Amino acid sequence: MREAAFVKQNKDKWATFESTLTNKTKLTPDKLSDLYIEITDHLSYAKTFYPGSNTELYLNNLASQAHQKIYKTKREPKNRILEFWKTEFPKMFFYHQRELRISFLVFLFFSMVGAFSAANEGTFVRSILGDAYVNMTLENIEKGDPMAVYKQMGEFNMFLGITINNIRVALMAFAYGIMLGIGTLYIMMHNGIMLGSFQYFFYEKGLLWESVRTIWIHGTIEISVIIIAGCAGLVLANGILFPGTYTRIESFKIGVRNGLKIMVSTIPFFIIAGFLEGFVTRHTEMPDFLAICIILASLALILFYYVIYPIRLHKRPNP
Numbered sequence: 001m002r003e004a005a006f007v008k009q010n011k012d013k014w015a016t017f018e019s020t021l022t023n024k025t026k027l028t029p030d031k032l033s034d035l036y037i038e039i040t041d042h043l044s045y046a047k048t049f050y051p052g053s054n055t056e057l058y059l060n061n062l063a064s065q066a067h068q069k070i071y072k073t074k075r076e077p078k079n080r081i082l083e084f085w086k087t088e089f090p091k092m093f094f095y096h097q098r099e100l101r102i103s104f105l106v107f108l109f110f111s112m113v114g115a116f117s118a119a120n121e122g123t124f125v126r127s128i129l130g131d132a133y134v135n136m137t138l139e140n141i142e143k144g145d146p147m148a149v150y151k152q153m154g155e156f157n158m159f160l161g162i163t164i165n166n167i168r169v170a171l172m173a174f175a176y177g178i179m180l181g182i183g184t185l186y187i188m189m190h191n192g193i194m195l196g197s198f199q200y201f202f203y204e205k206g207l208l209w210e211s212v213r214t215i216w217i218h219g220t221i222e223i224s225v226i227i228i229a230g231c232a233g234l235v236l237a238n239g240i241l242f243p244g245t246y247t248r249i250e251s252f253k254i255g256v257r258n259g260l261k262i263m264v265s266t267i268p269f270f271i272i273a274g275f276l277e278g279f280v281t282r283h284t285e286m287p288d289f290l291a292i293c294i295i296l297a298s299l300a301l302i303l304f305y306y307v308i309y310p311i312r313l314h315k316r317p318n319p
Contacts, residue, residue, distance in 0.1 A: 003050045010042055014062060021065050036066055087313065089265050092258060094310035096235050103230035106185055107192040107223075114196025118204075128197045137201075146207050147214045150282045159278025166222055166270050170229035174263050177233030177255075180241060184233030191226060213291040214284055218277035220298035225266045225273065228306060232262035269302070 001009075017035050043059040050056055117124045126134050133149075140148040153161070169187070176183025202211035239255015246254065280294070 001049075003053060003055055006045070006050070007055055013038060014042075014059070017066070018062060021062075036063075039063055039066070084261075085265065085268075089261055090305070090310040090313045092261060093265070093306065094314040096231060096258065096262070097307070097310070099234040099238065100228065100231040100306065102234060103184075103188060103227050106188045107227050107230065110189045110192030111196035111199075114193035114198075115200040115203075116196075117193070118197040118200040125197050125201045128194055129201070134201070141205060141207070145284070146202070146205070146210060147281075147284045150214070150277065150284070153278075155279045155282070157278075158282075159274045162218075162277045163270055163274030166226070166273060167267070170226055170232075170263065170266060170270070173226065173229040174232040174236065174259055177236030177259065178240075179237075181234050181237030184230050184237065187233070188227070188230045191223075195223065210284075213288055213295075214281060216295045217281045217291055217298075218273050220295050221269050221276070221302060222273040224299075224302040224306075225269045228262060228266055232259040235259045235262065272298075 013035060017039055020035075039059065040063055043056070043063050046053065046056040046059050114128070118128075136149065137146065140146050145151075150158075169191070173184050173187040176187060199208070199211065202208055236255045236259040239251045239253070239258075240248070243251030276294070276298075
């Protein structure tokens with residue numbers, strides 16, 4: 001359709017909507033809503049077929065005025081932060097379970113690769129964990145306290161250092177999603193191989209249970225949330241690679257926004273993991289029953305909030 005014909009066909013609707021914005025005309029809420037949707041559709045049409053034209057500029061200004069009028073007096077609820085974790089994020093995260101599964105499976109696969117490599121290559125563990133760490137751990141094993149590494153620093157300093165480091169790794173896993181997801185998958189691979197070789201190292205020394213009941217006190221949440229950060233990176237990559245019905249730039253923006261929401265959701269869990277590592281893991285003398293309870297409770301918390309609760313919320317009928 002030629003631009004002049006497009007303007008002639010719709011100018012009366014635009015004039016009505018414009019007069020409504022200036023309070024010269026009163027419309028029912030339903031009529032106003034329908035008209036606003038139509039205006040935005042016209043704007044999209046003008047951007048496609050008449051880019052840079054006066055028609056596009058006019059409709060863009062009209063839509064902007066309407067948006068500002070709708071939202072300028074909108075008040076954020078007092079419990080906005082609570083609402084984010086309670087409703088907004090879980091509802092959004094339901095649609096990213098696929099990326100979560102991919103992140104988990106990649107991490108699990110490379111954990112097994114790390115364990116297999118450590119079992120078949122004598123120097124592999126040292127190449128991954130470093131000579132200094134391996135030598136220190138061997139000394140601790142000889143002294144009869146293989147988990148002494150968790151007692152070397154003060155509680156608070158360890159809590160702070162571990163929390164900051166874990167958040168740094170998670171941010172890398174998210175930000176590297178910009179590399180079409182390859183960077184994110186590399187972070188998952190690297191951390192998975194480290195975990196697998198680490199656990200095999202203790203298995204080889206006959207200390208698998210001792211390592212599991214100690215390390216996974218904090219590691220259950222720590223590793224889980226790194227996997228979730230990997231999910232955020234894949235969400236970002238998905239926005240670039242698969243725009244669907246959106247333009248690529250709009251799809252990218254949505255991917256960034258949803259990925260950032262996922263990252264924000266992990267902050268309390270990183271704090272919990274850091275607290276457990278700094279203040280609880282060091283107590284290697286605690287009964288096995290207590291350690292198992294902490295590990296199972298941590299796993300239940302992660303599974304409930306990131307898997308079960310989003311599904312339940314999605315199935316719940318909207319009022």
